[in-house]
Amino acid sequence: MAATDIARQVGEGCRTVPLAGHVGFDSLPDQLVNKSVSQGFCFNILCVGETGLGKSTLMDTLFNTKFEGEPATHTQPGVQLRSNTYDLQESNVGLKLTIVSTVGFGDQINKEDSYKPIVEFIDAQFEAYLQEELKIRRVLHAYHDSRIHACLYFIAPTGHSLKSLDLVTMKKLDSKVNIIPIIAKSDAISKSELTKFKIKITSELVSNGVQIYQFPTDDESVAEINGTMNAHLPFAVIGSTEELKIGNKMMKARQYPWGTVQVCFQCPRPCRAVENEAHCDFVKLREMLIRVNMEDLREQTHSRHYELYRRCKLEEMGFQDTDPDSKPFSLQETYEAKRNEFLGELQKKEEEMRQMFVQRVKEKEAELKEAEKELHEKFDRLKKLHQDEKKKLEDKKKSLDDEVNAFKQRKTAAELLQSQGSQAGGSQTLKRDKEKKNNPWLCTE
Numbered sequence: 001m002a003a004t005d006i007a008r009q010v011g012e013g014c015r016t017v018p019l020a021g022h023v024g025f026d027s028l029p030d031q032l033v034n035k036s037v038s039q040g041f042c043f044n045i046l047c048v049g050e051t052g053l054g055k056s057t058l059m060d061t062l063f064n065t066k067f068e069g070e071p072a073t074h075t076q077p078g079v080q081l082r083s084n085t086y087d088l089q090e091s092n093v094g095l096k097l098t099i100v101s102t103v104g105f106g107d108q109i110n111k112e113d114s115y116k117p118i119v120e121f122i123d124a125q126f127e128a129y130l131q132e133e134l135k136i137r138r139v140l141h142a143y144h145d146s147r148i149h150a151c152l153y154f155i156a157p158t159g160h161s162l163k164s165l166d167l168v169t170m171k172k173l174d175s176k177v178n179i180i181p182i183i184a185k186s187d188a189i190s191k192s193e194l195t196k197f198k199i200k201i202t203s204e205l206v207s208n209g210v211q212i213y214q215f216p217t218d219d220e221s222v223a224e225i226n227g228t229m230n231a232h233l234p235f236a237v238i239g240s241t242e243e244l245k246i247g248n249k250m251m252k253a254r255q256y257p258w259g260t261v262q263v264c265f266q267c268p269r270p271c272r273a274v275e276n277e278a279h280c281d282f283v284k285l286r287e288m289l290i291r292v293n294m295e296d297l298r299e300q301t302h303s304r305h306y307e308l309y310r311r312c313k314l315e316e317m318g319f320q321d322t323d324p325d326s327k328p329f330s331l332q333e334t335y336e337a338k339r340n341e342f343l344g345e346l347q348k349k350e351e352e353m354r355q356m357f358v359q360r361v362k363e364k365e366a367e368l369k370e371a372e373k374e375l376h377e378k379f380d381r382l383k384k385l386h387q388d389e390k391k392k393l394e395d396k397k398k399s400l401d402d403e404v405n406a407f408k409q410r411k412t413a414a415e416l417l418q419s420q421g422s423q424a425g426g427s428q429t430l431k432r433d434k435e436k437k438n439n440p441w442l443c444t445e
Contacts, residue, residue: 037092040095041094042095042096042097042145043095043096043098043150045152046118047099047154048118049106049152050107050154051103051104051107053184054184054185054239056069056101057239058152058154060239062290067084069084072103077108078117079104080102080104080117081118081121082101083146086099100148119172122148122173122176122177125147126147127309128146129146129306130309147301147302148177149294149297150180151179153173153179153182154184155182155183155234157183157185157197160200167208178300178305179212180213180233180288181201181212181234183198186237186238187280198233198236201234213297213300215288215296217230225287225292229287235281237282238280320334
């Protein structure tokens, strides 16, 4: 009998019986609390927003401490995510806080792909947790969970509407992380403008289908306050690490020439002073993010966003809950089926690659033969051309030799005639000289 059938029968046959006395399992919640406190908690916050909106200052104000970090510049070539982890202690509760900041977000001229590094970072944390789950020997109790539990999206206080970069980024992130939109440096605009700005932001988010995190109202203990705070989204906040003495109390505030903006009171109990909340929604943000809904944010990350990522990844790998006949799938059967399918595809690809290799070899051989044939033809043409040139040169040499011989013969004949003429002229001169000697009065012409 399958385990699912046994579990179904156990569930159907379960009945309630009274206890005759105290057993002790009512201390189970206390055991869970003690174990959780001893292990500590982790919480990861992603701060998304343009440079200079006060993300680091707000984090320092939220947790009433000074986190170390280098200030970001506007000269980053792209968006980079910088992660820092801190160990915090309050009373006997330990918190491992990780703050991830988006350095250079919105500083580029082309902002089309500014959201991609953020999405890739979130998916990388999901993938790391999934790989830890799929290990044979898992140590999830000691594993540092780096999945993002809350995304504080900082909106510039323009007073007009959301930027296209904000809408595109939040639309890409709403299925991967709990988005809490906040208006940064809200003291830059007037109260009336801030009210209109909140209404405009909410309208644009709804019209573009952006799903932001809604504080849960199913728990009666927090339903009223969460329902009220949902109506105040997005929160308009002011961050400050400066403490000023106002009256008889030290407050975190910002000092301006025209007055002082109060951020919150330094008091051990939850701060609900009307004066502070009239200046900004910082108290509301701290209440909802840390004191009321931190565990719900962690739970939503695991049960909603991570489960969506896990389901998509397993479906890509071929795993399903049921087969085509609506029967539950066995993990082993699914693995064997996928393994056989993978081996079949591998063999098919190997055969295709082998045939492709043989085909390319044949094509290469044909190309080489054709090239060899062309080389032979070219060699024959050059050889014939060489022979023709050689023959022409030989004929020309022969004709030049004939001309040289003829010239030599003519030269020899000319020299012979010249020598004969010289001898004849010499004999006639001697004869005239002799006659002149014998007859001096002989007139000669």
